[in-house]
Amino acid sequence: MTTPDPATTDEFRPTHVVPPDGLPAWEAPDASRPTVPLDALLPVQLVERLGDWGRVVCANGWSAWVDGRLLVAVPQPPPAEGDPLTRTADPRPLLARVEQALTRYRSAAEDLAAGRLDGASFRGITRGQRIGVVVDGESLWLYDAEHERWVYTDGTRLSTYAVADEPAATAERNGSVPGRARTGVVRAPGDHEPTRLVPGVTDEPGDR
Secondary structure (H helix, E strand, O other): OEOOOHHHHHOOOOOEEOOOOOEEEEOOOOOOOEEEEEOOOOEEEEEEEEOOEEEEEOOOOOEEEEEHHHOEEOOOOOOOOOOOOOOOOOOHHHHHHHHHHHHHHHHHHHHHHOOOOOHHHHHHHHOOOOOOEEEEOOEEEEEEOOOOEEEEEOOOOEEEEEEOOOOOOOOOOOOOOOOOOOOOEEEOOOOOOOEEOOOOOOOOOOOO
C-alpha cells in the first residue's frame, strides 16, 4: 500500500466495501506487484479507475489498487420517482444481449442439423460467442461477455459475482490487450485457486 495521505483521510467518504471474502490488492495497477489483501467488508473510497483496476483509499489514508469489478457499492438512495435505472444497474439490456446470442446460436445449430451448414461454417458463425445463464427462482446469474464477468440479479439490479480474467488497464477485451493472454478462469472475491470455465460456454477451445 502507498503512504497515507492526510488530506485524503480528512475527505474519506466510503463509496464501496470489500467483498465478504476479502480482496487481493496491488501496489500499482500491475498484477506482478501484490501487497497485503484488504479485509472483508472493509469500507473504502474508490478514487481512481484505470480500466478494470480501481485505486481505493481506506479510512486511515492507506491506498491500494484492486480489481474494481469486485468492489461492492455502498447502497445509494433510490432514484427519484420516474427516473430510469442506469444501464449498469438495469438487468434488461444484458438479458436482451444474452437472448440474441442464444437465438443466433440456435439458428446456426438448426441450419447445421438440416444440412444447410457444414461443420466449418458452423464453427465460423459461432466463433467468439460466449453465453452463460443460470436461473434459480428469482435469482439469475448471467455471463457478461463484453466485460468478461459473471453478474447476479434478483430481477431489479445487477452486481458483479465473479470475473473471468485479471483486471485490465484498458477497455479492450477478448485477448486484444497487448501483452496479456486470456487465462480462461473465473475468479470470485478472495479466490486463490480459480475455477476453470467450461469450454464452449464462456471460453474458446484452444485458449488454454
